[in-house]
Amino acid sequence: MPTTPLANRPHDHSHCVHSALAEADALCVRQGLRLTALRRRVLELVWQSHKPLGAYDILAVLSEQDGRRAAPPTVYRALDFLLENSLVHRIASLNAFIGCSHPEHAHQGQFLICRECHVALELEQASISDAIVASAKNVGFSVETQTVEVVGLCASCRSA
Ligand SMILES: [Zn+2]
Numbered sequence: 443m444p445t446t447p448l449a450n451r452p453h454d455h456s457h458c459v460h461s462a463l464a465e466a467d468a469l470c471v472r473q474g475l476r477l478t479a480l481r482r483r484v485l486e487l488v489w490q491s492h493k494p495l496g497a498y499d500i501l502a503v504l505s506e507q508d509g510r511r512a513a514p515p516t517v518y519r520a521l522d523f524l525l526e527n528s529l530v531h532r533i534a535s536l537n538a539f540i541g542c543s544h545p546e547h548a549h550q551g552q553f554l555i556c557r558e559c560h561v562a563l564e565l566e567q568a569s570i571s572d573a574i575v576a577s578a579k580n581v582g583f584s585v586e587t588q589t590v591e592v593v594g595l596c597a598s599c600r601s602a
Pocket residue numbers: 448449453454455456458459492
């Protein structure tokens with residue numbers, strides 16, 4: 443039996459959010475980066491679930507819940523900062539962002555995206571990125587970034 447990932451199980455998600463923010467704080471201190479209040483809040487919003495969140499959703503929550511009218515460019519810049527520092531990944535097929543659960547080391551994003559509930563599970567298989575780099579090299583292509591997005595049905599939607 444495959445193990446059901448946390449994202450597919452009922453769990454106390456506040457733990458996920460708390461540890462993601464704590465890791466982000468630690469990472470920024472180590473690397474001398476400034477995790478401003480807005481950057482931290484945007485990261486918290488991206489982490490509000492295990493489903494990728496679009497920039498417009500983030501903007502909407504910021505103005506509804508925080509009553510702060512954040513200008514879209516400010517939010518985009520905050521997202522860029524989070525992307526550059528591997529705290530979030532961008533899911534191109536959904537035009538949305540998802541929190542990274544292991545930002546402490548460089549890696550390429552590989553995601554299993556459920557077409558039903560939109561939960562995105564991050565895989566971390568160096569062999570996949572290595573295979574892509576090797577295949578690209580065979581055709582003289584130098585890989586800079588790669589995000590692998592795999593669409594299907596997650597464990598909880600399959601059993602529903
Ligand atoms: Zn969670």
